[in-house]
Amino acid sequence: MKNPSPIGQHPAPAESARPGTERAPPARKAEKTSSSAVSRRDFLGGAAKSAGVACLAAVALDQFIRTARSTEAKALRPPGAIDEEEFLSACVRCGLCVRACPYDTLHLATLGDSAAIGTPYFVARETPCFMCHDVPCAKACPTGALNAEIPNIRHADMGLAVLVDHETCLNYKGMHCSICYRVCPIRNEAITLEKQTIKGRQMVIPVVHSTKCTGCGHCEKHCVLEEAAIRVLPRPLGQGKAGRNNAGRGLTGHGSLKRGV
Amino acid sequence: MNRKAAVEWLTSDARTYAAERRGWLYAHRFWLARRASQALVLAIFLTGPWLGLWIARGNFASSEILGVLPLADPFIFVQSLAAGHRPILLSLIGVATITAFYFLVGGRVYCSWVCPVNVVTDTAHWLRDKLGLTRDRKLDRRTRLWIIAAAILASFLSGTIAWEFLNPVSTLQRGIIFGIGAGWGIVAAVFMLDLFVTRRGWCSHLCPVGAFYGLIGKHSLVRVSAINRTACTDCGACFKACPEPHVITPALKGTGTHLIVSGDCTNCAACIDSCYIDVFEYGTRLSSRHAAPERFIEPQPAQ
Numbered sequence: 001m002k003n004p005s006p007i008g009q010h011p012a013p014a015e016s017a018r019p020g021t022e023r024a025p026p027a028r029k030a031e032k033t034s035s036s037a038v039s040r041r042d043f044l045g046g047a048a049k050s051a052g053v054a055c056l057a058a059v060a061l062d063q064f065i066r067t068a069r070s071t072e073a074k075a076l077r078p079p080g081a082i083d084e085e086e087f088l089s090a091c092v093r094c095g096l097c098v099r100a101c102p103y104d105t106l107h108l109a110t111l112g113d114s115a116a117i118g119t120p121y122f123v124a125r126e127t128p129c130f131m132c133h134d135v136p137c138a139k140a141c142p143t144g145a146l147n148a149e150i151p152n153i154r155h156a157d158m159g160l161a162v163l164v165d166h167e168t169c170l171n172y173k174g175m176h177c178s179i180c181y182r183v184c185p186i187r188n189e190a191i192t193l194e195k196q197t198i199k200g201r202q203m204v205i206p207v208v209h210s211t212k213c214t215g216c217g218h219c220e221k222h223c224v225l226e227e228a229a230i231r232v233l234p235r236p237l238g239q240g241k242a243g244r245n246n247a248g249r250g251l252t253g254h255g256s257l258k259r260g261v
Numbered sequence: 262m263n264r265k266a267a268v269e270w271l272t273s274d275a276r277t278y279a280a281e282r283r284g285w286l287y288a289h290r291f292w293l294a295r296r297a298s299q300a301l302v303l304a305i306f307l308t309g310p311w312l313g314l315w316i317a318r319g320n321f322a323s324s325e326i327l328g329v330l331p332l333a334d335p336f337i338f339v340q341s342l343a344a345g346h347r348p349i350l351l352s353l354i355g356v357a358t359i360t361a362f363y364f365l366v367g368g369r370v371y372c373s374w375v376c377p378v379n380v381v382t383d384t385a386h387w388l389r390d391k392l393g394l395t396r397d398r399k400l401d402r403r404t405r406l407w408i409i410a411a412a413i414l415a416s417f418l419s420g421t422i423a424w425e426f427l428n429p430v431s432t433l434q435r436g437i438i439f440g441i442g443a444g445w446g447i448v449a450a451v452f453m454l455d456l457f458v459t460r461r462g463w464c465s466h467l468c469p470v471g472a473f474y475g476l477i478g479k480h481s482l483v484r485v486s487a488i489n490r491t492a493c494t495d496c497g498a499c500f501k502a503c504p505e506p507h508v509i510t511p512a513l514k515g516t517g518t519h520l521i522v523s524g525d526c527t528n529c530a531a532c533i534d535s536c537y538i539d540v541f542e543y544g545t546r547l548s549s550r551h552a553a554p555e556r557f558i559e560p561q562p563a564q
Contacts, residue, residue, distance in 0.1 A: 057411035089344030094323035110442030
């Protein structure tokens with residue numbers, strides 16, 4: 001450690017730190033200090049170059065976002081979430097919904113989670129939505145990413161329960177498990193038990209009704225199997241839609257079906 | 262004595278001289294205040310989840326103070342608009358509050374007094390000094406302005422709040438408040454950038470969040486003033502301590518206003534701390550003593 005030198009005589013500062021001197025070459029400094037010295041050609045050239053870089057960066061960022069968003073297909077959004085497309089233009093990732101939830105259902109995604117970084121989501125198998133009647137999470141949203149106006153939790157469209165593998169479902173094996181039916185908060189509406197005869201045996205089969213199911217995830221959470229046979233999927237993944245499949249068979253040719261319009 | 266030597270070694274080069282002349286605490290008074298402020302702001306958000314004392318909910322992107330006052334980040338808001346979202350009244354009030362605040366106290370006061378990434382980059386800069394790392398890939402300071410433009414354009418193209426897919430600033434503070442997980446990777450990247458690649462690379466050259474506040478705060482009221490510039494001994498400590506040294510020159514070496522008027526200035530007061538003769542102090546644009554200094558000092562000889 002150097003001893004303090006008397007005022008005005010302490011060691012010379014580093015070149016870069018000397019007042020009035022910049023590290024940039026002199027030519028550039030002149031350019032900076034008097035704008036009139038910049039020729040129109042230089043100015044336009046520089047501006048065009050910078051704008052080009054900004055556009056490239058924007059396109060790169062856009063591509064990155066599209067890649068990052070591919071994970072979102074699986075993420076379950078909080079109650080009242082607006083369409084995923086609009087959701088990402090509105091959600092500022094503040095976590096007010098997370099704080100409003102009395103059950104610690106919601107999380108903000110971090111890097112590598114199944115939702116875009118910082119956005120709220122929940123994992124039904126871990127902690128499902130407990131369907132608070134007054135939807136506090138949606139009420140807490142400051143930007144409208146969650147619709148605070150939904151009349152009650154039954155209008156919260158978080159996803160749709162789907163029996164993803166009936167072959168492992170105990171009810172399909174002739175048992176009367178029905179746990180998914182029994183834990184459903186809107187049992188007998190969102191999920192019912194239907195008597196069916198399958199291969200000559202009487203069975204009681206859980207059936208999800210897509211118009212009533214909110215995707216709260218209690219069924220998935222409580223499915224007794226190691227991997228749940230019933231799972232909540234975001235609607236676009238979990239629900240079919242009537243209409244013609246453009247990628248499927250055409251209207252003519254062998255074996256084609258004419259679908260009634 | 263050993264302890265004293267350790268403290269001296271830990272002190273950054275720019276503050277050594279002031280610390281020797283005026284005491285370590287005095288040479289770090291604003292630095293300590295800034296660290297305290299950064300910790301306090303985070304603590305306000307953490308007492309809720311940790312102790313159940315809900316002063317503030319949310320985070321710096323948007324929050325609710327005492328269950329009433331909404332606050333919201335204006336840069337995120339602009340991206341959200343570009344992405345096509347129609348804002349609701351609550352976010353408008355929040356954005357207006359924050360914008361007004363930064364207009365008053367200086368836009369980049371966020372960077373130095375609130376942002377937790379500032380601790381990361383300051384640490385990287387300090388370590389850079391101590392390890393003698395001089396490798397410095399030059400970046401243009403205006404790059405951050407083009408990143409603002411790119412982020413807004415990308416928001417428009419993708420219909421999302423684009424910068425939030427990358428933003429180390431929100432990743433870190435959201436991480437501290439809500440749990441960070443793999444987000445450490447992004448923060449570590451910023452630390453490495455500042456340590457090994459370029460001096461003050463993140464905050465002073467790339468970060469669009471701070472640059473956006475700089476645009477807001479360009480005309481803000483509270484400014485650092487080189488009020489005693491005639492006493493300056495050209496020791497260079499302020500230039501070494503300042504994260505944006507180019508902002509000092511016009512105020513310290515010019516003949517016009519004593520105020521540091523550049524929007525790049527973060528109002529961090531490192532110059533006040535590191536100066537051993539009180540050349541600098543906080544002032545406002547409204548103070549005639551700071552804003553119209555010629556009455557108080559002798560004319561400067563031509564440089």
